[in-house]
Amino acid sequence: MKKFKILGIILLALFVVMVASSCDKQKDQKKEATAEQGVRTIIVATDATWPPMEMVNKNKEIVGFDIDYLTAVAKEAGIKVEFKNTAWDGIFGGLSIDKYDAVISSVTITKKRQKNFDFSEPYIKAGQVLIVPTDMKNIFSLADMKGKKIGAQMGTTGALEIKEVPGIKLKSYDEIGLAFEDMAVGRIQGVVCDTPVAADYALQKEEYKSKFKIVGKPFTDEVYGIVFKKGNKELIDIINKGIAAVKEKDIDKKLEDKWLR
Amino acid sequence: MVEIKKQADDTTKHVTIDVGDGVAIPSKKDRGLFTAWRVAFFGAIAIIAGLVISSPDPYWDILKFVPDGILVTFQVTVESILLALLIGLFTGLGRISKNPLINGIASLYVEVIRGIPLLVQLFYLYFALGRIVNMPPMTSAILAMSICYGAYMGEIFRAGIQSIPDGQMEAARSLGMSSSQAMFHVILPQAFKTILPPVGNEFVALLKDSSLVSILAVSDLLRRGREFAAESFDYFETYTMVALIYLLITLFLSKLISIMEDRIGIENE
Numbered sequence: 001m002k003k004f005k006i007l008g009i010i011l012l013a014l015f016v017v018m019v020a021s022s023c024d025k026q027k028d029q030k031k032e033a034t035a036e037q038g039v040r041t042i043i044v045a046t047d048a049t050w051p052p053m054e055m056v057n058k059n060k061e062i063v064g065f066d067i068d069y070l071t072a073v074a075k076e077a078g079i080k081v082e083f084k085n086t087a088w089d090g091i092f093g094g095l096s097i098d099k100y101d102a103v104i105s106s107v108t109i110t111k112k113r114q115k116n117f118d119f120s121e122p123y124i125k126a127g128q129v130l131i132v133p134t135d136m137k138n139i140f141s142l143a144d145m146k147g148k149k150i151g152a153q154m155g156t157t158g159a160l161e162i163k164e165v166p167g168i169k170l171k172s173y174d175e176i177g178l179a180f181e182d183m184a185v186g187r188i189q190g191v192v193c194d195t196p197v198a199a200d201y202a203l204q205k206e207e208y209k210s211k212f213k214i215v216g217k218p219f220t221d222e223v224y225g226i227v228f229k230k231g232n233k234e235l236i237d238i239i240n241k242g243i244a245a246v247k248e249k250d251i252d253k254k255l256e257d258k259w260l261r
Numbered sequence: 262m263v264e265i266k267k268q269a270d271d272t273t274k275h276v277t278i279d280v281g282d283g284v285a286i287p288s289k290k291d292r293g294l295f296t297a298w299r300v301a302f303f304g305a306i307a308i309i310a311g312l313v314i315s316s317p318d319p320y321w322d323i324l325k326f327v328p329d330g331i332l333v334t335f336q337v338t339v340e341s342i343l344l345a346l347l348i349g350l351f352t353g354l355g356r357i358s359k360n361p362l363i364n365g366i367a368s369l370y371v372e373v374i375r376g377i378p379l380l381v382q383l384f385y386l387y388f389a390l391g392r393i394v395n396m397p398p399m400t401s402a403i404l405a406m407s408i409c410y411g412a413y414m415g416e417i418f419r420a421g422i423q424s425i426p427d428g429q430m431e432a433a434r435s436l437g438m439s440s441s442q443a444m445f446h447v448i449l450p451q452a453f454k455t456i457l458p459p460v461g462n463e464f465v466a467l468l469k470d471s472s473l474v475s476i477l478a479v480s481d482l483l484r485r486g487r488e489f490a491a492e493s494f495d496y497f498e499t500y501t502m503v504a505l506i507y508l509l510i511t512l513f514l515s516k517l518i519s520i521m522e523d524r525i526g527i528e529n530e
Contacts, residue, residue, distance in 0.1 A: 089487050093496035116494045151478070155491025171478050172488055178388070178478070185391045187398070 041080040042101040042235065044070060044226075047088040049175040051200045052259045053106040056085065065196070065259035066104045069123060070226065072251045077242030089154050089174070092117065095229055102235065103227040106194055108157045118232060119225035120239045123252070127218025128158050129198045132190045133183060134213045141216060142168070142192070150190040151179035157222060158192035176201075184211055194222075196260050287519050302512045305505050312502070319495045323486070323502045330485030331506065337402055337481060338468040344407035345467070346460070349414020354444070356419040367415065374412035380473050382409055387477045402474040410467050414460070421456035422448055454525060461518035465511050472507070482506060 046054045046066060054064040062083045074081040084100055095103050095117065106126070109119050130150075132139050139145065146167040152158035154172040162170045171188055173179040179191045180201050191198075195218050202212040228236050246252050287298035312320040355367025374382070386408075387401040396404070425448050433443035475484035486503035490496045 089491040090496070092494050093490070096494070096496075112492075113494075154488055160492070172484075173478050174476060181388060181391070182478070185395050187391075187395065 039078075039080050041082055042074070043082050043084055043099075044102045044104055045084045045086040045091055045094060045100045046103070046105045047091055048085045049088070049177060050106050050194075050197055052204075053194070053196055054104075065124075065255055066106060066224075068255050068259070069246070069252065070104045072246050072255070073239060073242035075242075076245035076249075077238045079238060079242075087174070088156070092227070095227060098229070101228070101232075102239070106196075106224055107227050108194075108222040109225040110157065113227070116230065118228045118230055118236055120228070120236055121243050122223035122225050123243055124224050124256070126194045126196060126222050126224060128161050128192055128220040128222070129195050129218045130190055130192055130215040131180075131183075131198050131202050131212050132215055133186075134211055136189065136213075139190075139215055142219060145190055148189040149187070150192060151182060151188045152176075152192045153179065156193070157220070158194070161220060162192055180208060180212070184208060199260075287515060298512060298516065301508065302516075305509050305512070309502070309505050309509075312498075319493060319498050320502060322493075323489055323495070323499055326489050327482055327485040327503070327506065330480055330482040331510070333399075333480055334468070334471050334482045334510075337399070337406060337471045337474055337479070338464070340403045341406035341410060341471070342464050342467055344403065345410035345414050345463075348407060348411025349418050352411060352415025353418025353422060356415060357422060371412045371415055374409055379405070379409045379470055380476065383473055383477060398474075398477045398479045402471075402477055402479050406467060406471065406474070410463060413463060417456050417459045417463070418452070421452035424455050425451050457522060457525070458518075461515070461522070464518070465514055468511060468514065469507065 046062060046064075048054045048056045048062045048064070050064075052064055054062060054066045057063045062085055067083060070081055086094055086100075086103075086105075088105070091103055091105060092113075094100060107113070107119075108126070109122060113119075130139075130142055130145070132145075142150075142161070142165050145165075149169045149171055150162050151171045151173055152162055153176045154174065156176075159170060159172050162168055171179070171182070173182070176191070176193050176197060179188065179193075182188050183191055184207075191201075193201075198214055201208050202214050203209055226239060228239075287295050309320075309324075313324060352367045352370060355363045356371065358364045358367070377385075383402065383405045386405040387396070387398060390396075391401075422444075429447055429451065430440075430443055433447040434440065438446065471481060472483040475481050475487065478484070480488075483503060486499050490499040493499070
């Protein structure tokens with residue numbers, strides 16, 4: 001009896017493995033099919049926790065300015081894009097081991113990032129801005145926040161800027177939304193993030209807009225780029241052509257009106 | 262988690278099934294494991310030293326970046342385990358209580374907490390309850406960890422207490438002790454020997470689970486590693502170092518526990 005049981009378990013295990021592998025095959029066939037039709041599909045990672053640039057909507061779809069923008073670029077360039085939601089602190093790691101072809105996730109073009117990755121032409125301007133609770137007085141810049149705790153998303157340019165100012169304690173979060181929530185309950189006294197995101201949280205979101213205010217003007221000038229693995233010149237050229245076409249047709253202006261105004 | 266069975270009749274050998282989340286506690290009687298411990302421990306030290314010396318950039322930078330994270334990891338672990346032991350003791354006593362109300366509360370606590378993932382509990386305590394009770398991240402982290410592990414500890418205490426033959430309680434009571442005197446002076450000291458190995462195991466498991474608190478922006482070892490990797494893009498190097506440091510700490514602790522077991526003379530037949 002025991003032997004039969006063991007045999008049964010082995011057969012069951014084999015069956016499971018077979019089903020699993022046949023599923024894989026189906027997937028592969030699908031990929032080949034799209035390739036045969038001549039439309040190339042690239043997979044692009046985005047950290048969809050950065051409204052209104054990239055976020056997940058109520059229907060669990062990834063939406064936002066970056067998503068619409070890259071879809072338009074791809075259409076002009078004659079390729080297809082598939083978006084993949086990826087945590088920010090590992091997003092560049094996944095790119096360097098070929099988990100996806102590119103990253104569009106409000107990535108500021110910095111020297112350090114350029115050393116490790118290649119960027120497309122810049123596609124939009126942004127800057128870092130400080131957000132504080134509305135009842136906070138006499139704060140005009142980051143330097144006035146000495147001795148206070150300020151939050152930012154881990155590994156973003158905002159976090160790097162906070163580190164530059166001595167005397168400020170940086171708290172780094174997995175998602176920018178968690179930093180805003182922590183500020184709403186009073187555990188931190190400020191948040192630094194990109195202008196579009198700041199506007200979304202401090203001016204748009206119902207539960208936050210009476211609680212937060214943006215301090216002054218952005219204190220950095222930054223441009224976003226689409227990120228590629230070092231040396232992927234062929235794909236960068238395709239995307240850059242698409243970016244040029246989108247600029248020419250003023251599609252980017254329309255998208256900015258849709259998402260950022 | 263952990264289940265301890267002991268035949269009521271002491272002439273048959275008692276059975277200990279010990280399957281925990283922690284690393285196995287090395288004992289001199291288990292040759293294979295003892296050797297594996299030494300290989301892993303000294304191997305990890307050798308690899309860390311080798312990496313730091315052969316390519317100080319980035320390995321030495323990583324090693325300089327994470328020490329405050331190690332301290333935080335230790336702080337969370339030690340404070341949580343102490344609180345969890347206290348919660349576990351009362352839960353264990355509650356679970357064997359004949360008072361239906363106390364028994365019911367203790368059992369409900371164990372059922373509810375064991376049914377919710379620790380990560381969800383951490384989020385719940387910090388972000389969901391954050392609007393009502395504003396606790397600093399460290400406090401929420403320690404509280405969530407000890408509430409979670411207190412439930413597991415409760416089951417260990419219960420099993421440990423029940424492993425002591427009924428005759429012990431009867432004898433103590435017939436000597437004129439009250440039932441709580443008998444529990445604290447006769448039963449628990451004996452049960453302590455049985456529960457030390459699984460408690461040690463929980464300690465090591467808790468240390469590893471403490472990496473989950475990095476989600477609350479508590480700057481523990483894992484979080485320091487993630488912060489380093491997110492800015493330097495040295496993912497392989499950073500997580501190799503983080504993994505090796507965790508391994509070193511857990512191996513070191515499991516050794517400490519095995520020495521402690523030897524001291525109080527737990528026979529591992």
